[in-house]
Amino acid sequence: MDLKTALYERLDRYARIDTQSDDKSAAFPSTAKQLTLARLLAAELKRIGAKKVKLDGHGYVTAELPATVKGKKPVIGLLAHMDTAPDASGKGVRPQLHRAWKGGDIVISRKLGVILNEKNCPELALCRGEDIVTASGDTLLGADDKAGLAIIMTAAEHLIKHPEIPHGVLKIGFTPDEEVGQGVKFFNVKAFGADCAYTFDGDLAGAVEEETFNADAVEIKVQGKSVHPGSAKNAMANASRIAAEIVSSWPENMVPETTSGREGFIMFMDIAGETEKASVSGIVRDHDLKKLKAMERQLEAIVAAKRLKYPLAKIELSFKEQYRNMKGVIAGRPEVMRKLLAAVRRAGLEPRIKPVRGGTDGSRLSFMGLPTPNVFTGGYNYHGRYEWVSLDGMNKSAEVLINLARGWAE
Ligand SMILES: [Zn+2]
Incomplete structure (x- = not known):
């Protein structure tokens, strides 16, 4: 034909x-x-x-x-x-x-x-x-x-x-x-x-x-505490720096640039921030729903550790289902x-x-x-x-x- x-x-x-x-x-x-x-x-x-x-x-x-x-x-x-x-x-x-x-x-x-x-x-x-x-x-x-x-x-x-x-x-x-x-x-x-x-x-x-893929969106919101940098010791929570730290704590072998086939990832895309507040949005992807959820638990653990490290800041983490x-x-x-x-x-x-x-x-x-x-x-x-x-x-x-x-x- x-x-x-x-x-x-x-x-x-x-x-x-x-x-x-x-x-x-x-x-x-x-x-x-x-x-x-x-x-x-x-x-x-x-x-x-x-x-x-x-x-x-x-x-x-x-x-x-x-x-x-x-x-x-x-x-x-x-x-x-x-x-x-x-x-x-x-x-x-x-x-x-x-x-x-x-x-x-x-x-x-x-x-x-x-x-x-x-x-x-x-x-x-x-x-x-x-x-x-x-x-x-x-x-x-x-x-x-x-x-x-x-x-x-x-x-x-x-x-x-x-x-x-x-x-x-x-x-x-x-x-x-x-x-x-x-x-x-x-x-x-x-x-x-x-x-x-x-x-x-x-x-x-x-x-x-x-x-x-199974697909969720992820959003992180950091509420910081702005103080004059000259007197910031033990008083400031720099939201931008905390957001950057969360992003860089995510394993490098679980991002789109380093994965293929059936390997899942989290990609952080939009990052915006100042001392007072910062936000990060991204996507979570995996063919296996259990693995997708495990990645989300892993990110939750990272965020939980930052909450302990930065008690003056308020950090929110949320996921939203996109498709399955x-x-x-x-x-x-x-x-x-x-x-x-x-x-x-x-x-x-x-x-x-x-x-x-x-x-x-x-x-x-x-x-x-x-x-x-x-x-x-x-x-x-x-x-x-x-x-x-x-x-x-x-x-x-x-x-x-x-x-x-x-x-x-x-
Ligand atoms: Zn097409």
């Missing part, structure tokens, strides 16, 4: 539309420009013959592909997000197609010195001989997740043109604001009406994800992963199950009652100028989608 021409045409067209989300915005969607793409996608879904196409007030685009087989089959959701990350510019994206990459440098921009190769991205070596798409040096590409949109749209068009391919009811959902962690905040799982779903969002051909590992939910419905692994194998790939070092829309959806693992789209180096996606990987992803649709109807 070769859908590469259609996939590239769509990726190119979607990528040129600026849909950057904004983590400082209180609006939903966080940026109105995402609606430009939402409207385009809704119109395109109608044009290819999808049914029940809807763009709602929150910017969610939904549609349905009716079943081609008789009898009751599970309803499967197919999801991708429309926004791109705030980390790099998404304005004026000009995709470039580097056909049949033979190894060596892929020049994204000679002028800006943005050169992609196996040295700065060893994962590229897995895609020798494939067609590689990049941006042009001054923006991200936005294949995260416009590759996912292109894959779902192209596979849907293929399924509509080929009613002889057996499948049950398929629901399509395009969502805003994934990159700012709000993507499914207002998503109506019940109205969507799927029994399970798959996000098509990121990573190299063969990768599937059923596991995310979706594996627990997905494991409760084993056929969701079983069907996915079979679909990947049917596309001639060996599935690689990877724990995500982050969250996905799927983790939140899973806890909203819709088990939603993630499927690769064939790309890498997201959120920056070195982002790339393999058209062949996208083609495999579309094939997996069609196999999934077929597999659930069998």
Whole structure:
């Protein structure tokens, strides 16, 4: 099956539309420009013959592909997000197609010195001989997740043109604001009406994800006691210094810069302070909820020791739940992963199950009652100028989608 021409045409067209989300915005969607793409996608879904196409007030685009087989089959959701990350510019994206990459440098921009190769991205070596798409040096590409949109749209068009391919009811959902962690905040799982779903969002051909971090936010507040430094002995509690001491007491081997795979961490991000008061905020992450809680106990112990050391200060420590590992939910419905692994194998790939070092829309959806693992789209180096996606990987992803649709109807 070769859908590469259609996939590239769509990726190119979607990528040129600026849909950057904004983590400082209180609006939903966080940026109105995402609606430009939402409207385009809704119109395109109608044009290819999808049914029940809807763009709602929150910017969610939904549609349905009716079943081609008789009898009751599970309803499967197919999801991708429309926004791109705030980390790099998404304005004026000009995709470039580097056909049949033979190894060596892929020049994204000679002028800006943005050169992609196996040295700065060893994962590229897995895609020798494939067609590689990049941006042009001054923006991200936005294949995260416009590759996912292109894959779902192209596979849907293929399924509509080929009613002889057996499948049950398929629901399509395009969502805003994934990159700012709000993507499914207002998503109506019940109205969507799927029994399970798959996000098509990121990573190299063969990768599937059923596991995310457990995530809490941490906040430390120090109330100090300000006294003239000349007479501060045994009278001052310097909140800034106490906050800094807590941060530096956290083990260096439990921070993002020194951990990978299944190792968890605490990252202290915003630190603000003066003598009178200081505050520190950060995040706690681990795939294992017990280990996450153990890290929090460890930080509590550090804070307790500082309270003893600095009796004149008042130190508060609090944690707030952000999201939870979706594996627990997905494991409760084993056929969701079983069907996915079979679909990947049917596309001639060996599935690689990877724990995500982050969250996905799927983790939140899973806890909203819709088990939603993630499927690769064939790309890498997201959120920056070195982002790339393999058209062949996208083609495999579309094939997996069609196999999934077929597999659930069998
Ligand atoms: Zn994404």
